[in-house]
Amino acid sequence: MQPIFTTEITKFRADEQGVVDDILVREIKLDIVLNDAKIGSMMATPTDLEALGVGYLLSENLITNKDEIKNVSFDEQSLSVKIIANENKTALSNFNFESVIISGCGRSVTANVNLENLNAKIIKSTAKFQRREISKMMSEFYTQCELYEMTGCVHTAKIFCGKNFYIGEDIAQHNTIDKAIGKAVLNGENLENSLLMVSGRLSSEMVVKAVMNGICVLVSRTAPTSLGVLIARKFNLTLCGFARGENLNVYSGLERIYA
Template structure:
């Protein structure tokens, strides 16, 4: 894990005016290139970890790949800075990536294009329910710091809680990337995400909610805030949206019937 951390000399300034020369740990993000069917599709600033999961998760979140069965091969370059995917693709959605784009409100400014069209017609009607005791257990479990966060304070985390009790975890400098990675991990393992619960560290804006909807995830929980469009999209898409899930309180913004009280 330390290959993602670099120590640099800094000047630490204290409120009383004193200074000290110390070493600080910073994250080492890299530009990751994604190639699809022999064509360079895009580059993304990301943590060079779980690159295959990120690529699959991103392409499925965008509707470019509609099923994991459509993925024929995934290969990571030896230097870890390129991912090569061969797959059957939705030609219309891949064209949308190169037409009108939406700058997402991500901490590392991402780009997405497929927020319109079929997604607005989707409604997640799964019967998944979350007992309140498990809700708090998941919040407490998610709050446990990782080595990367403790060392740098510079990563987002996403956790997918599976119905069998397993948990998949991903980290990245971008909150969007962290989600793409964790759902990509699930897809690569042929896991049905429709009965899973997504817990994230970043704020819940519209594009974050849509990513969950593209993978049929009905319950999304964040330690952070949500936006008005995040709430509106969750309401329309049938997603239970929970924000400020830390300490001893949380806010349920939409579809609260899925949270079961004692």
């Protein structure tokens, strides 16, 4: 399925008017199916959908690692990602009972919003990142982001694992993180010393996705929410916002950032 389609529109340029073809990003309702049971639905852009399903289940702790996965497939007819895996039954029970609609665009759910009950480990990575290098990475953030360049209508996430990086693009910001994580994990990457960079705000569910996957640094060009900061501080995640030009706000985990 193509992630874009072309439609005819009327465009005004100052006093000039014309009919042109415009490229729009495609939006679908995607079902996530784990062991033949529907976990939930989300609005998504039809790219990297298998990675999206894997990243979502990892972020929710419904599966704990790549080795638990037996098969992943996308069914275009039913618009569903079907995953066969050894499921985390405790997390699945909590997910079914405690799920809430998250604040990101699109529509999805998470059970990982309670600061006291969040089932995650303290991040112990000793990796360090130079502030100037983070600024450089942010200045190049939208390079190699094909959908954004064509449509200007998607969020982006990049996860940097050593010399490799993985891109997720989607109409929903939380999907971009799951896509990038899913692509990295399916490629055998260890996320322990990785840096995750996102295009939008650092709300609680975005921060939780980094924490649940053991990522040590999360950076955005925009702001975090109060709960996002509290979660980052509790689990020792380095959280950085307003990465613009040479500026950077560090809300937690300053020890991983150096001049």
